[in-house]
Amino acid sequence: MEPRNDSDTIWPGDLIQEPSLQHVSARARSLPRRPPSRRTWTGRQLVRNVVCSVLLVLLAGKNGVHGTGSATTFNIGVILPFTDPTGMPYESVTTLYDLLATALPVMNSLNASYRFNLVPGNSKNTRSGAVAAMFDLYDRNQTVAFIGESGSGNTGPMVYAESRFGSWHCSGTTSSTAFSEPGEFARFFRTIPDDSQQGVAIARFVRAMGWTKVNLLVSTDSYGSSISISFSDAARALGVKLALSDVYLPGDSDLSTQVTNIANSESNIIIFAVSSSDDAVILLREARRQGLLGPDRVWIGTDTLGEYFTSSVFPSSPTYASDTANVQGAMYFMPLVATGTAAYQTMASAWTALGKTTSADSVPYGGLNYDCLLVLAKGLIQLAIKVGAGNVNTAGLSLVADFLPPPIDGATGSLAFTSTGDRLGDFSVLNIYNGDKRVVFNVFSNGTIATVHPPQFYSGSSTPPVDVPPKSVQYPTWGDSFVVATSVVRALFMLALVGGTVVLTVNRQKSTVKHLSFPFLVLITAGCELVLASGFFEIGEPSRTTCIAPVWTLTIGAQLVLASAGVKTYRVCTLGVDWSWGCKMVDSRCTVGHRVAVENL
CATH class of the missing domain: 1.20.1300 (3 helical TM bundles of succinate and fumarate reductases)
Structure with a gap:
């Protein structure tokens, strides 16, 4: 497989230079030439057929469908924050897009009558930027579907605006339960389990470790509230009590009050759902300052902690060593990546063929967005066969009845969806030790928990610390x-x-x-x-x-x-x-x- 094929995709390196997409070559935008006909045309026939051809092209273009010989090409927009609002590129997002491009050969091999093309759009990590990128991609490329954006706050406005075109949308990172509201996002689905499922998985894991009293710290945004509600409900049903339930404002640079509350609580188990890995850095630095990092405590984060070393802590930073020590023995949840599936092996092989030295599953949310493309491709082919390639965005089509394919095995495991487009997903518990991370447990949606590797807590021991420390004797004894x-x-x-x-x-x-x-x-x-x-x-x-x-x-x-x-x-x-x-x-x-x-x- 060629690592780069300009006829199949547009690359974000060029997009960063010219966000308006005017740089895209004519080869990437234009349609392949039709072969010359051997038939002799009369003037009337020529006029009639030219008019018909123009109408067909206009109709196809209006629906984001391009005929290429005997195949029909669907354009899929990939809207991600390739840069910040000032133009500073996000290296991790570019890496993610590189991985997504490896899905094209698989998508194009599903049905010889249909091909797919990826078109990137830069949201600049803002809501207005995400909506502008979506309109730009549609106006220039007549995209029939989209994936992205990375955050729930930027994805919502974009999905609402897409309803004007009837576009299909998949996200591998948007986990807010707000997108699960029935009828509100009729053509939206996701390959990442929603936050309510993550909260339940955390509660099950806590109970399986033998802990019955924990502390909970969450952000005040929709992400934190979703985790808080679902965890609290599941914990109550499992007999797990909250010694402390506290909140903080996302982006707050002073979390001393919250950490002090944790220090004064009864439990040594801290579950924190922060809105970004930058907030996790601030929280753990304060925990270090107040002496709350040690062998007697366990810090358990949500999936945002998975971006700790890719988005917030870098080897070039003067605080790299201390920030790495702050997550010693910490654990966090991520949607399970089933590395044993054929789809994962295909993704990993294509990733290695690009000359990458890291594993494919080390790319944050890479497999989830990869699976988005697979489901979109299967759904569009299924829909095109049913209603015609030019009608895949028409009104009246149902996400469950018409678009979503039957459950398939993707790069992250089985892909099955609810009536609201939520994925029924499993989770992995990753353990950080000496700056490295590995999967130690898998928490499945049916409630079972499987041990993959022995965990290493702060002390290096695999024995879980107690949740409530033994109380010191406050009464006279004969030993005194x-x-x-x-x-x-x-x-x-x-x-x-x-x-x-x-x-x-x-x-x-x-x-x-x-x-x-x-x-x-x-x-x-x-x-x-x-x-x-x-x-x-x-x-x-x-x-x-x-x-x-x-x-x-x-x-x-x-x-x-x-x-x-x-x-x-x-x-x-x-x-x-x-x-x-x-x-x-x-x-x-x-x-x-x-x-x-x-x-x-």
């Missing part, structure tokens, strides 16, 4: 030397009280003991024993009994001591006592403080 020492002192006091009670009991008939009132002394001693004993119930793991017992023993003990001391004090105040060191025949006017002190002793 201070607790043992204070318990020994408390026990000695209790023994001393017991010994004192024995002495009082033996000498209770003596006048000194009688004078101090033996029953009250026993009650005070018992109360002191209960107060000292209450501390022993607080040692060890708390339980229902050990939580209630200290309160009762302390309360009863204190009441016995205070009540007995109070009665004794009252007797001293009212009856009077002869004190050898102070008062003589105390009456009610003597100092009560001295008496209370003596009685308590």
Whole structure:
């Protein structure tokens, strides 16, 4: 296969030089000449046939169909942000287009009566640019179908404008659930599973890892809200709780508040759905600053993290080493690429034939957009056979009933669609370690999860960290030397009280003991024993009994001591006592403080 065939496609390298597409050669735009006829024409016949030919060409051109001998050619527009608004090229997009061009030989081999041509359009990464590129391609090339753009925000206006022409549209990157609204995008479909499916896949993966409590951080745009809603619903059904659910504004350069909230949460598992890989760089740098990157935490991103090393972090950057370390052990989800299918092998072989040293599946969203072209080609051929090549964009045609082919195996696996053009897709979980990434799990739409390679978390271990860290012991235990020492002192006091009670009991008939009132002394001693004993119930793991017992023993003990001391004090105040060191025949006017002190002793 020739790596470049100007008769089949227009290349984005030229498009970047002249975005208006005026550079396109006559060979690329014009139709092949018809072979000369051997028949002799009369003047009237010649006029009649010229008029008919002109009408046929006009009708065919109006519908983006060009007859090339015995074959009919369909033009397909490829609208991508080849440059930013200032004209700075995106190398990754050019690489993506190179991969898409390898689909042409496969498309042109489907049916000898139909050929396909790719025409690139530069959206300049803006909504207005996407719509302008679409109109430009249609006006110049009468495109019958489109693929692109890279973002949901730029794709929506373009698809709405295309309804004027009845064009068919496929996207391999637009995943917003807004495009799943029934009847709103009648001729739009996609080979990338929508965000709601990704949220469900993440929830299933989290549960399979044994985690039951996680943190969720999403952007405030439609992408983040789609992930948040679908993940939260699926997680609730699977018994996974959210320790934290937080949001941020896309493009915000200060995410310290969000990271602080994560640090204060109960879980060590962080799921983040950022609107761009640039936002992921900012988030992870802040996480590093606050000490949230380590062996005890797991960071799980969505498909946007797949562009981390292709769109945001480059080897020439002075922060490359630290930014690479920030994603050590991180995981992210991407639509599954079934490298074992025949379609993938064909794509990979064609990619290698271009002299590429990287694998075909390393091109972000490459296989998904490649599959877009395959489905568009099969759909247009199916439709042309049914209604005629010149009528593929007429009104009244249905996406499901007329256009979409039966399920086929593409470069990314089985291609089957719902009534709204959503693909029923599977996902892969990729693991980043030492700057390299590899698939570690596949999460299928039927709920099963297959291990492809052992994962490597931040520490290098394949054992998943716990979601909720073990709580530190906040109660006294017998293993604490201070607790043992204070318990020994408390026990000695209790023994001393017991010994004192024995002495009082033996000498209770003596006048000194009688004078101090033996029953009250026993009650005070018992109360002191209960107060000292209450501390022993607080040692060890708390339980229902050990939580209630200290309160009762302390309360009863204190009441016995205070009540007995109070009665004794009252007797001293009212009856009077002869004190050898102070008062003589105390009456009610003597100092009560001295008496209370003596009685308590």
